[in-house]
Amino acid sequence: MSVFPHPAFSQAEALFFDFDGTLVDSVPDLALAINNTLTSLGREPFAEHEIRQWVGNGPEQLVARALSGSVEIDPALEASLLESSMATYFGFYERDICVNTRLYPEVENTLKQLKEKFPMVIITNKTERFVAPILKGLGLDGIFDVILGGDSLPQRKPNPAPLLHAADTLGKTVQQCVMIGDSKNDILAAKAAQMPSVGVSYGYNYGEPIAVYEPDAVVDDFSTLVPLLGEIA
Template identity: 40%
Template sequence: MDLSKTRTVLFDLDGTLVDSAPDLTVAVNRMLAERGAEGVTLEQVHGWVGNGTRKLVARALTGRDDGEPPAAELDEALARFLELYSERLFVDSRAYPGAVEGVQALAAAGLHLAVVTNKPRALAAPVIEALGLAEAVPVVVGGDCCAARKPDPAPLLGALEALAMPRAGSLMVGDSAIDVATARAAGIPVVCVPYGYRRGVALADLGADATVERLTELPPLLRVAA
């Protein structure tokens, strides 16, 4: 697929720009400990990320991917998790190799950039700032910014509206089947990275239009000057 006409790039956050699982795991385990529950592993959290914080907490409380604890219990646990996570959003989290450099290169080339994540915006925006990308990425759409979250196309379309850019010439960059499904629903192409939180789905099975090993490979793929 020829992506040389791309003028707008919409990035997923967790698993694409940053490995946030270490700090998520700390917050999850502090919340569970306060409730007298057994902690979870980093590997488990890696497999649970991608559907928003409410789903992450539900999985942590039940130990199951499809776990559905009582609503009152989940609401209470989620509120405490968000308090604990907000205290350390970027302590052990790290940008993936080439992620910051790739985003900065696209911004320097004049492309319009946004982050679209299922994480609440109040938690996502400080991570973008910690990465040093607040200027390069002026629009951050969180999971609480629209009536629906990914894989519904509304967040992507909301980001395009905020950037005042059309669907034509836009591109989604992510790491998971959720990102691919979101891009397809929005009618835009999608590029995936081989790392992140694919939740057991093989890279070849994601159905992306292209893959890059690192985000520094995006400028040449899009044929823009880095």
């Protein structure tokens, strides 16, 4: 039985959000860029549902998985091919960055409610320069106080460094921050930082229920964050 507000978040003063799979479903545009890259190499494209299983660890992993045709990266994959394919992929993705990317249900209204009470941060493994154009395209520019991408710091999730950096930037303790995400990387990073966390049950988590990683709470509907985190003043 859920408790509202949840006691694990009684000290919450800042919210950290993952991006892809938590706020937005970007797979249609990621898949478009991946398949355009593969086609340019004379390779067969993949179905969107296959590519969906490869998302969540940053662009290098995504491209490497596409070149391998599997979530398991081919150890014989040539570094030079990966490097050139990454450049091609970035070109296609930058061109078609917000064509079919969509917010998940209730995200826009919920974020606007939460913004009344909390400073908010995006912590994603996505390349940082791609985040702001998507936010702008979806009408969410100006909502977030800090954006940290997978290339913003030397480490990325599941390393806790981005979470600790964001807390320090806002002048908050880890117990005053809450990490919200769809992937094991989000929950593992929060646990390593000793930060409370919320898992969302939709998104991209390689077919595993997010509850397996024992976040402090799991929500099926993004709007549940409002009662979960307490009254909005």
